[in-house]
Amino acid sequence: MAISANALPHAHADEHDHEAYLRKEHLMLDPKPRGEMNALVMESMTTTSWKFWVIAAVMAAIVAIGLFGAWGYMIANGLYLTGKNRPGYWSLFLVHTVFWIGISHAGTFVSALLRVFKAEFRRPFTRAAELMTTFALAQAGIQIFAHMGRVWLAYWMFPIPNQRLLWTNFHSPLMWDFLAINTYLLSSTMYLFLPLIPDLAMARDRSTGWRKSLYRILAMGFRGTEAEWTHLRIALNIFAFAILPVMFSVHTIVSWDFAAAMRPGWSSTIFGPYFVVGALQSGVSAVAMVVITIRYTMKNMDYFIRKEHFDALGKLMLIISMSWAYFFFNDYMVQWYGGDKWTDALLHFHEAGPAGWIWFMMLITNIAIPWLVLWNKNWRRNPVMLFTVGLLANVGMWAERFIIVPVSLEINRMPFMWGQTFKPGIEVPMFIGTVAFFILLYMLASRLIPLVPVWEVQEGQMAHSIRKYGKEPVVSVADLE
Amino acid sequence: MANPKIPEFKADWKEGEEGRWGMAIDMDLCTGCQACVAACSMENNVPFVGEEMSGYGRQMAWLRVERLWEGEYPEVKMTPFQPVMCQQCGSAPCEPVCPVFATVHSQVEQLNLQVYNRCVGTRYCANNCPYVVRVFNWADYDRPEPLPNQFNPDVTVRRRGVMEKCTFCIQRIHKAEDQAKSEGREVVDGEVAPACAQACPADAIVFGRMDDPESRVSKLSKDGRAVHLLEELGTNPRVAYLKGGSNGNLG
Secondary structure, eight states: OOOOOOOOOEEEEEEEEEEEEEEEEOGSOOOHHHHHHHHHHHHHHHHOOOHHHHHHHHHHHHHIIIIIIIIHHHHOOGGSSSSOOSSSSSSHHHHHHHHHHHHHHHHHHIIIIIHHOGGGGHHHHHHHHHHHHHHHHHHHHHHHHHHSSTTGGGGGGSSOTTTOOOOOOOOOOHHHHHHHHHHHHHHHHHHHTHHHHHHHHHHHTTHHHHHHHHHHHHHOOEEEEEOHHHHHHHHHOOOOOHHHHHHHHHHHHHHHHTTTTOOTTTTTTHHHHEEEEEEEHHHHHHHHHHHHHHHHHTTHHHSSOOOHHHHHHHHHHHHHHHHHHHHHHHHHHHHHHHHHHHHHHHHHHHHSSTHHHHHHHHHIIIIIHHHHHTTTHHHHHHHHHHHHHHHHHHHHHHHHHIIIIIIIHHHOOOOGGGGOOOOOTTHHHHHHHHHHHHHHHHHHHHSSSSSSSHHHHHHHHHEEEEEETTTTTEEOOOOOO | SSSOOOOOSSSSOOTTTTSSSEEEOOOOOOOOOOOHHHHHHHHHHOOOOOOHHHTTTTOOOOOOEOEEEESSSSSEEEOOOOEEOOOOTOOTTTTTTOTTEEEEEEETTOOEEEEGGOOOOOHHHHHHHOOOEEEOOOOOEEEEEEEGGOOOTTOOEEEEEEEOOOOOHHHHHHHHHHHHHHTTTTTTTSSSHHHHHHHHHTTTEEEESSOOOOHHHHHHHSSTTEETTTTOOOOOEEEEEEOOOOOOOEE
16 A cells, blocks of 8 residues: 655745745734834825825815805705605605715724724724725715705704703604714724824824824823833723613614604614624625725835735625625514515515615625625735725615615505605715715825824734744744733 | 793693684585685685695695505495595694694694794604604795786695695685674684585585584584594594495494
């Protein structure tokens, strides 16, 4: 009997190559001296080409005209400029509010959940993701206020003791929504600011002029003593755990705006988790798009953002797409099984009505395309493909909200009042304006604060090392806490 | 006023108890002439929105005459005309969803009120109304001279950005109640009628006290032909529809 001796599949002929591969692949295994890395980040913040200012000027113009100009015109003239009517009292503004809240969702999700589970690949892009939460919530706020008939009285919705002897109605899901979004905005902004402090201190020590003054104020006197780090770590830990339920609550409560109403198609008990997963679907895709954009437009970012990060985000998108498919099916099943004749009419209207192509497009871009592309390692590591899948997932999630809000409003229990809602109105330039505003805020932030959390990357690199086990390079990670 | 009471969403309504004011509409009598719609618009300063806006579903009329048909052309069977206005639900879905208490239940009249100057225009109430009877002021509509001369001074002219809906002509109810109070008596049946009931040439719309078992509207509402719209939702509508004479027999 012949005995054949083959090399073990993991053993490479040249173990040095394997080690080089590991270092090239993983940021955590490719450490740079601290001073050098700090310089890389400072350089990426201060190197600005003329193209940046051209794009920023275009974005600012779109924001000024398309968003605030159009909004002011609408406030002065009335909501007839929108595409709303009866029965479509809510329409694109609500679609875009839910859309932006969904995008904002994943910023904190990626950061907090991965921090809690100590996923090491999170380190270079947590800040970019956290910024997304704050910036997208600002757009959601603009959209929801634009939706109001008399926005100049918006403060009547704030529970402030007043001489009008009026109080807000805490029985209204809109009030819950208002409070949940405010809680989320405040807590996610604090969660963004906490890990920013050491990087601001780093920037303060390496800049001059107005930047130094700005960073000195923002860094709040952080010197990097042991006590300061301990406090920061404890605070971050508390926030990362505490913000997760806040994050789940906020989109569940957004879904209650619909689920608590007594309308066919809205009054669905599964809407809470369905909306949370939908938000992650659009949000994680948006994180991937932001990370890819940063990687290919900012200086020195090719060191921090690598294929491994595309890979990890691609896997996350695939899992979330599968969860979304399940909850979509679940929501459909429960509503169909209920057998209510109005819901039946509505479900039929979704697929076979004039907006049926949007319904099918939603299924293709949210399920078919991610499943067909993201299972393949090489494809999900390809930035063009990952970006395209992310963009399409966001188109699909926009379509999902479009189906839920205006299309579902077209069918009600009084067939005499069925009607078509969609007429593109002033919501379209205002939506383009919020997209431009979102991009503009990111562009300005990239000039002002380090988009990469340098200290987190350095901390991770200190914990990781490659040891030799015989001839095999083995990655070891020290537990930091 | 140190402790202002938070308004209630529902009047203290008890099972089996009728509201204070109610309406009965005999669909076998209704001819679909739309006189009620015109009278309502005159009485309540409802703006005219023009052909284009109306075609896009932004008409402001508080009252509509529904006309549906069954079957495929040419075997079409007409259903009776059905005037639909706010049903003044005893348990109204529009009330709890308003974030600023702009739509509340009045304890005295047991009607569903819309407080125009408190409304901020979220339009949630309209989405949650199963009868789709609420209308929104999408714009400030033109009223060329001399139209402003026919404004009803008892009714607010609404501006853009607020919801509105049928009030059961609450200004007429108040007038009749004031008159009755000054004469030291209760409002008698037939003393007060909203504009639609007053204008109806067929006398298909009957309005009156629901808490008076002898009133015409109470008797009609208890008639075997009476049904309520979307009764299964449990909204306790105060408008009864009578049907069955020449169109089969529901009663």
